[in-house]
Amino acid sequence: MQWITNNLPYLLAGISVGGQYALIAIGYTMVYGILRLINFAHGDIFMAAGLIMVYASASMPFYLSIPLVLVLTVLLGFAVERVAYKPLRQAPRMSVMISAIGVSYLIQNVALYVTGGLSQQYPNIPWLSDTVVVFGAMTKRVTLITPVLTLILIVLLVLLINRTKIGMGMRAVSKDFETSLLMGIKIDNVISVTFIIGSFLAAVGSLLFFTNYTGVTPTVGAMPGLKAFVAAVFGGIGSVPGAVIGAFIIGICENIIKALGWTTFSDAFTFALLILILIFKPTGLFGEKTTDKV
Amino acid sequence: MLKIENLEVAYGGIQALRGISLEVPDGKIVTLIGANGAGKSTTLRTISGLVKAKSGSVQYDGKELLGLPSNKILEAGIAQIPEGRRVFPNLTVLENLKVGAYLRSDKAEIEKDIKWVYELFPRLEERHWQLAGTLSGGEQQMLAVGRGLMSRPKMMMLDEPSLGLAPLVVQDIFSIIREINRQGVTILLVEQNANMALKTADTAYVLETGVITKSGTGLELLNDESIKEAYLGKTRT
Numbered sequence: 001m002q003w004i005t006n007n008l009p010y011l012l013a014g015i016s017v018g019g020q021y022a023l024i025a026i027g028y029t030m031v032y033g034i035l036r037l038i039n040f041a042h043g044d045i046f047m048a049a050g051l052i053m054v055y056a057s058a059s060m061p062f063y064l065s066i067p068l069v070l071v072l073t074v075l076l077g078f079a080v081e082r083v084a085y086k087p088l089r090q091a092p093r094m095s096v097m098i099s100a101i102g103v104s105y106l107i108q109n110v111a112l113y114v115t116g117g118l119s120q121q122y123p124n125i126p127w128l129s130d131t132v133v134v135f136g137a138m139t140k141r142v143t144l145i146t147p148v149l150t151l152i153l154i155v156l157l158v159l160l161i162n163r164t165k166i167g168m169g170m171r172a173v174s175k176d177f178e179t180s181l182l183m184g185i186k187i188d189n190v191i192s193v194t195f196i197i198g199s200f201l202a203a204v205g206s207l208l209f210f211t212n213y214t215g216v217t218p219t220v221g222a223m224p225g226l227k228a229f230v231a232a233v234f235g236g237i238g239s240v241p242g243a244v245i246g247a248f249i250i251g252i253c254e255n256i257i258k259a260l261g262w263t264t265f266s267d268a269f270t271f272a273l274l275i276l277i278l279i280f281k282p283t284g285l286f287g288e289k290t291t292d293k294v
Numbered sequence: 295m296l297k298i299e300n301l302e303v304a305y306g307g308i309q310a311l312r313g314i315s316l317e318v319p320d321g322k323i324v325t326l327i328g329a330n331g332a333g334k335s336t337t338l339r340t341i342s343g344l345v346k347a348k349s350g351s352v353q354y355d356g357k358e359l360l361g362l363p364s365n366k367i368l369e370a371g372i373a374q375i376p377e378g379r380r381v382f383p384n385l386t387v388l389e390n391l392k393v394g395a396y397l398r399s400d401k402a403e404i405e406k407d408i409k410w411v412y413e414l415f416p417r418l419e420e421r422h423w424q425l426a427g428t429l430s431g432g433e434q435q436m437l438a439v440g441r442g443l444m445s446r447p448k449m450m451m452l453d454e455p456s457l458g459l460a461p462l463v464v465q466d467i468f469s470i471i472r473e474i475n476r477q478g479v480t481i482l483l484v485e486q487n488a489n490m491a492l493k494t495a496d497t498a499y500v501l502e503t504g505v506i507t508k509s510g511t512g513l514e515l516l517n518d519e520s521i522k523e524a525y526l527g528k529t530r531t
Binding site: 165168169171172174175176178179180181182183184185186 | 342343344364365368369373374376380382383384385389392393394396397441445
């Protein structure tokens, strides 16, 4: 019993962090699936969502500031695609990637300018940050909410991709741009929807993530962004279920390592995992099935 | 009627079409034959809006198509079945047909058209739940044609539908093309299989390195000595 009480918080934290990584990782994997682009700005959009929350909650109640964060983050993701990626649709993939790196630095530096480089205190969202006791272990309520909310959002997303017209459009565009054009699919709209979904999930992820942390700094998006990216690669980039499973595995493993007392190595583990995956199974756990027949 | 006048297309510095003019009257089957690199696919891709033209005009029922995005051209009633079938391998057969009707929102009519496509290609109905990537080449071509029909086109452009198919399957595809034409769809057919194409077509054009060198009825060209030599495999005696 004592053992459970001692270790359960780590497991819960692992599942919770995994859920947060999953919400970010979906943005990476969906954009990659359609544009074959690693959207380096995604982690920074996640950070921006945190900052928007800091400023919004200072001047309005939570029932207004939370929806505002979601809307503004979605607009930011949408705008980034329209301004920095859409004009490069015909350009080589490398150009788009460099543009993504540029956007990443731009967002970070705007944040630096706005915050003055100081860590901004993230607000305590009532109810979410309340302390609860599970089997004698103390934890914040957000730890329990995260995996549930993540799974609900993922089920909705999978239904959207598999059951709706726009989802069918996404799957078509992800395989073949040109034929999709011939079918009359407006590719730009499909791509925008992808960025909107990715940014929305990143915004939800940021609400959950920062509740457990005290401050938002301009570069705070980098680490969770990178880990979510590793999760997406681990699961097989382009695959939504892959990214989710990868994210949960990474989140749980990191926290088990922390429980073992090797906190210093928890980040190293994630990136060692990336190297191993790239060596032994470059397509990841659920790498693209190839059913093409020529 | 589709009317192309002095159409010029260039990729970088390479001139792919050097001012071609042709007409596709409503209800007819028109074919464009020629060797590799003659500019046949480029012609179709320009009509569909995938490739930008340098100069000239492409008019459909008097409306200029050049410069319009692909979805507007599809809305105008022109569908293209791309070369190499290009079905979506990760979508089921049924979903591929539904993607073909992406621009439409009349659900009941779409259901009707799916039934119509299934009547034309019973094989597709048997396999409607399968991923399109698992179909054979001939079935994929049937699916590509069926998918093209789902937009209810007034005119259908086919880019080498016989490519890589067994002779018997080619016969099937061509008889389907004739059947679709009988049901009122104008056909613009691009082929390397000149023999089949000329036998099927009302009017034919011969394209050589970006220029139309000959035109006439399918039968005329089929009996033309120089065509026989160049495209039908007759040796000089």
